[in-house]
Amino acid sequence: MIVRERTESDLDACLELARVVNETDDYPVYLPADLRSFLFPAQAIAAWVAEIDGHIVGHVALHQRGNDTVMQVVADVTGLPADRFGVVARLIVAPEARRLGVGRVLLQTAADDAVDRGLQPMLDVVTRHSAAVRLYEDAKWIRVAEVVVQFGDVEVEELVYLAPSS
DSSP: OEEEEOOGGGHHHHHHHHHHHHHHHOOSSSOOSOHHHHHSOTTEEEEEEEEETTEEEEEEEEESOOOHHHHHHHHHHHOOOGGGEEEEEEEEEOGGGTTTTHHHHHHHHHHHHHHHTTOEEEEEEETTOHHHHHHHHHTTOEEEEEEEEEETTEEEEEEEEEOOOO
């Protein structure tokens, strides 16, 4: 497996991966009409892909901000201002590449980059995405809150995590 920074030439493959993951896992729960803006939003600081045999099988991004509710919770829990967080986001792994360590490596890549930038890595995940929750907890991320987030007309229960201290 190779993990590298995402490039412009990866965009179509990443969009297809996101479509497959949405059909398989219902992630994201609230699928925006413009999948490109979901996967490549303006608040992205950096993004990476994982390849196996030349095929993109995973994606993760680091964002400056997350949902306002989530950002307020981590600020309240830690006492840090919202601009001190790096939000690990858009972690997706192809169904055929699961249980190969792809998600764990991408998670660590984004968290390490956040720390290198002087940011506290954090993330939020829908409670019913049990495989993702298991990944974060197996990687020793610390659950700090459970919140209800509004996406369009859908209310979603989410767990909020901070990366473990190095």
